[in-house]
Amino acid sequence: xxxxSGPRVAVFDVEGFDIHAAxxxxxxEHSEKLGNADELLRVLRDEMEDEFDNTLVLTLTEFxxxxxxxxxxxxxxxxxxxxx
Numbered sequence: 001x002x003x004x005s006g007p008r009v010a011v012f013d014v015e016g017f018d019i020h021a022a023x024x025x026x027x028x029e030h031s032e033k034l035g036n037a038d039e040l041l042r043v044l045r046d047e048m049e050d051e052f053d054n055t056l057v058l059t060l061t062e063f064x065x066x067x068x069x070x071x072x073x074x075x076x077x078x079x080x081x082x083x084x
């Protein structure tokens with residue numbers, strides 16, 4: 001993507017954030033998923049070098065729900081994308 005003749009758009013799908021269970025600590029499943037997303041962005045930044053400064057990164061979620069609907073203390077989809 002750093003080459004002028006390279007692709008202009010890339011999509012990366014990090015699945016499994018819809019955990020529906022208490023999420024805490026640094027060794028739970030949710031932390032692992034966030035680590036995967038972090039690693040993806042790190043590699044992208046490292047490989048693209050200076051061209052990463054000209055890159056727009058978006059995060060998307062497939063649906064939302066209100067806090068009241070999230071009684072199991074799982075991922076709150078409606079605001080999670082904005083936080084990332």
